[in-house]
Amino acid sequence: MRFFLRITLLLFLAFTSFLANAQVDHLANVTSVRGHPRLLLAAGQEKVISRKIANDPLIKKLHEAILGESSKIVQIAPLERIKTGRRLLSVSREALRRLFFLAYAYRMSGDEKYLKRAEQEMLAISAFSDWNPSHFLDVGEMTMALAIGYDWLYDKLPESSRSTIRAAIRQKGIDASLMSEHNSWLKSSNNWNQVCNAGMVYGSIATYEDDPALAKRIINRALETxxxxxxxxxxxxxxxxxxxxxxxxxxxxxxxxxxxxxxxxxxxxxxxxxxxxxxxxxxxxxxxxxxxxxxxxxxxxxxxxxxxxxxxxxxxxxxxxxxxxxxxxxxxxxxxxxxDRVLPALLLxxxxxxxxxxxxxxETAWTGQGKSPVALLRTSWTDPNAIFVGIKGGSPSVSHAHMDAGSFVMEADGVRWAMDFGMQDYESLESKKVDLWTMKQNGQRWDVLRYNNRYHNTLTVNDSLQRVSGKAPLTHVSKNPDFMNATLDLSELYQGQLATANRGIAIVNGESVLVRDEVEAPTQPAVVRWTMVTPATVNLLAPNRAELTKDGKKLIVEVAEPATVTLKTWPTDPVHEYDAPNPGTTRLGFELTIPAQTKAVFTVRLLPEKAVLKKREPVKSLAQW
Structure with a gap:
């Protein structure tokens, strides 16, 4: 009886696994596909592109530049399988650029030199031992590269070359994607899924007639995942x-x-x-x-x-x-x-x-919710001196995120006054054994200067990190041109550090920017630091007032509330030997100790030169925005 139950359970698990992995056949009615070329640009459509080139000077300039660059590619040696750290990605990306450019140049000009050079490149890449499936982005882009070259040049390639390239697409690309140790991206919700699936679809379309059943399987898999x-x-x-x-x-x-x-x-x-x-x-x-x-x-x-x-x-x-x-x-x-390796697609x-x-x-305001909600506000699309503000919420747990929830950038008079450092080159960190991809609270990722909240335009409490598990949603948005604004609830990001934390940012009367924070300390005091990173030169004019200068322009940073704070600056020098340098930048801000179970308000004005002497109205609470 026990044996029977065990067999029944195994059969049930096998059946449910089958159902879970079964694909919908989106291509059930497809019996055949057209001949080559079949990717993106069918035979004869070159004439359509030529008419666009003739009618638009900018596009003509771009087209001629692609042909000129393709002529330069003809003169250089084919790529070699040289990895950078654990990646072959730079080689794959250059392969895609070269083959997309060369195939485009041949189809648009008919010049045999582009055809011969593309064939040479594809044969060299086909001879690689593999396309580095342990980092499958490399395979995804390399497969797309050869698929475009193979498909677009198919009729002009000798069968011996077609056979070699086709086998490489199949064995080093598509077959590698069927191995469980290489296809975890199928279950991912980030860019890996999009890039790798696209590459496999291109490889399958390019070689469709050689194994229609496999091609359909790969395309169906992509459509589902x-x-x-x-x-x-x-x-x-x-x-x-x-x-x-x-x-x-x-x-x-x-x-x-x-x-x-x-x-x-x-x-x-x-x-x-x-x-x-x-x-x-x-x-x-x-x-x-x-x-x-x-x-x-x-x-x-x-x-x-x-x-x-x-x-x-x-x-x-x-x-x-x-x-x-x-x-x-x-x-x-x-x-x-x-x-740009996909530049020819622009012309298509x-x-x-x-x-x-x-x-x-x-519209001069755009907002979006989601995993990383943002508000993007500006006073004009045509004025180069317009005010622009971007602010984000979200969570450090999101793919490729930093501890930057609540952070903002700000521009006025053609200068970016409040900036973000952005990313640091991955290899510069990985080569020094930094564990960059552990997103847990104690992960080494958050020790990297550019990745933690201390070096973003947001709050830092008790010199601690934001909570990886926290999320900050957009709570209010207004497109009123006199007080265009957005607010965020940052409370989850400071769980255990603050009882509540809310931030709002506004463009006031189209002339200045206002940043307001409303926070409450928990059952113990909290030291809150307000920070803004700037590429400008900072001159502290008064305890609550600083003048920023850059490119001959000026901006005043004025703390309106509380009256007791003193503005100060902090360096942006590397903290660890693996941190990238940040020359010409400064952190400006202030710190305030908030007594236990006490509320506090920070109101900071960013005043371009034209707004400095204007009358400033009292600031309403965030609930009234």
């Missing part, structure tokens, strides 16, 4: 991993959707996922008048051209989404643009956009 990270765009499109990883995860997500639509005529419901078609508004609003992004979490300090925005603008029939992208095209360095996704005639966005 990519919904995990896509779920994080809900409800309004705020991407939890921040600006730089939006550019990574979302771009590869769009590359996958674009390939599916181009071949099958449908995204199988992916683009309709809640928040996904709203996410370009998040990205656009993340850039200030200085062209710097709100670089919270693991993000770089500079912005860049985002090809995916052209896809969104086309899908939503909203050219205003390209307001920032046009500025990047006009004023960004062409050399910088040519580092142009649609009917006319870059010489784009209206600015209508």
């Amino acid at each position: 990519v919904t995990l990270p896509m779920g994080d765009y809900a409800p309004e499109g705020a991407y939890p991993e921040g600006y730089s990883y939006w550019g990574y995860g979302t771009t590869f997500n769009v590359l996958m959707i674009s390939a599916l639509e181009n071949l099958f005529g449908t995204s199988f419901g992916l683009k309709e996922k809640p928040g996904f078609l709203q996410t370009p508004y998040y990205l656009e609003n993340m850039t200030g008048p200085t062209r710097l992004p709100f670089n919270y979490s693991d993000a770089g300090r500079t912005s860049g051209l985002q090809a995916a925005m052209f896809w969104f603008a086309q899908r939503l029939k909203d050219p205003s989404l390209l307001w920032v992208e046009r500025d990047n095209l006009r004023n960004g360095s062409m050399e910088g643009h040519l580092k 996704w142009m649609g009917d956009a006319n870059l010489s005639n784009i209206n600015p966005p209508k």
Whole structure:
């Protein structure tokens, strides 16, 4: 009897496991696919791209730059399998750049030199021992690279080369993704899922006719599992991993959707996922008048051209989404643009956009909830001296997050006055044995200077860390131009340190910025530090007043409440030997000891030169905002 029960239990577990892993066959009605090329750009569509190039000087300049860069690639040696630390990713990314550029250049010009060089690159990469499946992003990008080259150049490649490249895509890419030790990303809700699934879909589409059943299996798997990270765009499109990883995860997500639509005529419901078609508004609003992004979490300090925005603008029939992208095209360095490995996709996704005639966005405030809620406020899209403010909530537990809940950036008069250090290069930390990816409260990640709350524009209590388990939601938003504001409840981030903590930030009468904190000490006193990191020179004028100067401009930082605080500065020098230097930056702020079970209010004004002499109204409590 016991044996029978055991067998029954095992059969039940096996059956439930089967059900859990069973895939919906989204491709049940697909009996065949068109010939090559079938990824992104069908045969003959080059003429459509050529007409866009002829009609838009900016796009023509970009097209010619891609061809020029491709000619330079022709002159350099093929890539080698050289890892940086545990990653082959830099090689994979350069492979994608080279092969996308060369294949595009050949299809648009017909020049054989691009074809021959792409073939040489693909054969060299195919000969690698593997594509480093232990860090599967490397495989995802390498598979996409060879898939584009193989598919776009298929008819011109000799069968011997096709066979070699096809085998590499299958064995080093797709087959590796079927091994459980290499595919934990299938259960991830971050950018890994988006990038790796996109790469496997490209490999499967490129080699579809060789094993249709396997290709369908991989595509079905992607359609089922990519919904995990896509779920994080809900409800309004705020991407939890921040600006730089939006550019990574979302771009590869769009590359996958674009390939599916181009071949099958449908995204199988992916683009309709809640928040996904709203996410370009998040990205656009993340850039200030200085062209710097709100670089919270693991993000770089500079912005860049985002090809995916052209896809969104086309899908939503909203050219205003390209307001920032046009500025990047006009004023960004062409050399910088040519580092973008998916740059040719921009020309494929142009649609009917006319870059010489784009209206600015209508809204000057954008807010989104989600895992990392943000509020992005500005006084104008057309005035280079406009005020811009970004503030975030969320949690240190979110993928790639810092202890930066409550942190803000602020610009006025063409200067970023309140800044974020952003990320530190991973290899610079990993090479020194820093355990960067343990997100627990006592994880070494939080010892890194740029990652903890002490070096962000937020509160630090008793010189302690924010709580990893805490979350800070947006609690109120107003788009009133006279008092545009947003508030956050930070209480969970300071559990055990403060009884309550709430922060609000506002643009007042379109002229100045107000930061207000309302906190309450628990059953013991609390020492609260208010911090703002700035790249400006700081001159302390009075106990509650400091003058910031940068690029010939001035900003006054004035503590209106409480009257007893004294502003001071702290250095931003490395604390550990592994911390990156932060030259030209200063922490400005103050500390206050709050007696046990006592409430306190901090009100700080950031006053551009034109607002310094203006009359300042009394500040209402956050509950009245």
